Ligand SMILES: NC(=O)C1=CN([C@@H]2O[C@H](COP(=O)(O)OP(=O)(O)OC[C@H]3O[C@@H](n4cnc5c(N)ncnc54)[C@H](OP(=O)(O)O)[C@@H]3O)[C@@H](O)[C@H]2O)C=CC1
């Protein structure tokens with residue numbers, strides 16, 4: 001398998017670190033996964049790798065069969081994704097923004113060109129949730145999906161409860177590599193909306209128009225609000241929720257004051273949790289680190305490995 005990696009920020013650098021560091025221990029699984037080209041706008045000194053700042057060099061390399069897009073956004077990432085799929089290369093991406101906006105087109109391009117499009121890291125960071133919906137739980141008719149889907153906000157809410165101001169908490173989340181390049185996507189609930197949209201699309205086959213989603217972020221919550229909730233035994237959580245009544249898909253994102261006896265109350269910091277309510281399996285909950293370089297890179301690598309196995 002021959003890879004080209006585009007984007008060597010928080011996630012990309014860790015994909016590289018883990019893939020090269022685990023080659024001996026996981027030789028059977030990843031030993032023959034070869035990184036032929038790496039692209040980033042920053043001039044990073046990577047001896048031993050063919051490095052470029054022009055992503056077209058990756059796309060035009062006929063030896064590369066799989067492109068890993070880790071730059072984010074819907075500008076160059078959209079061009080890269082279309083071009084990858086149209087040149088019959090597989091695509092791995094962690095880009096929820098891209099999939100929530102252009103998913104329909106990209107999934108159909110992948111199908112038309114008979115290549116794979118894998119995106120486990122796009123929702124829930126290191127938590128396997130895309131594959132379980134597509135595979136293990138596929139037979140269910142889902143009633144409802146809800147969850148804490150943004151590590152930055154959940155981390156900030158915990159830090160505000162511990163006494164940090166809103167801006168201090170945000171700075172801390174940025175330093176830890178949890179926040180998006182534009183953190184307003186996190187705090188205004190847009191990132192959560194992207195993720196719940198992707199899950200709803202998987203569960204019910206419908207990709208909701210973004211303008212039809214009701215989105216409230218945590219940007220109006222103050223340290224005082226968080227402390228007032230705490231004194232009443234409540235904790236604010238930014239929740240994304242989707243349900244389908246057979247006719248209409250409803251999706252909303254908003255901060256909710258959760259009671260102590262609810263499971264989501266104890267999902268704190270960078271942790272995310274996704275609750276899927278299926279007609280056969282009942283409620284299934286997935287919990288783990290929802291953001292951060294290592295956890296997200298592990299999910300990206302699981303996609304690469306899946307493609308290697310033919311999936
Ligand atoms: N960080 C996280 O915890 C998670 C991130 N994701 C997703 O993963 C993706 C990557 O995120 P993350 O690593 O945090 O982002 P970063 O901003 O840390 O890294 C992106 C990198 O891509 C580079 N880049 C931007 N545009 C181009 C371009 N046209 N050509 C080549 N390189 C480019 C950037 O360079 P420059 O800085 O110069 O712009 C930067 O080095 C995003 O889609 C994000 O939403 C998903 C789950 C978790």
Ligand SMILES: N[C@@H](CC=O)C(=O)O
Nearest residue numbers: 150151152179180291
């Ligand atoms: N900014 C996102 C990164 C992972 O998707 C988050 O904080 O959850």
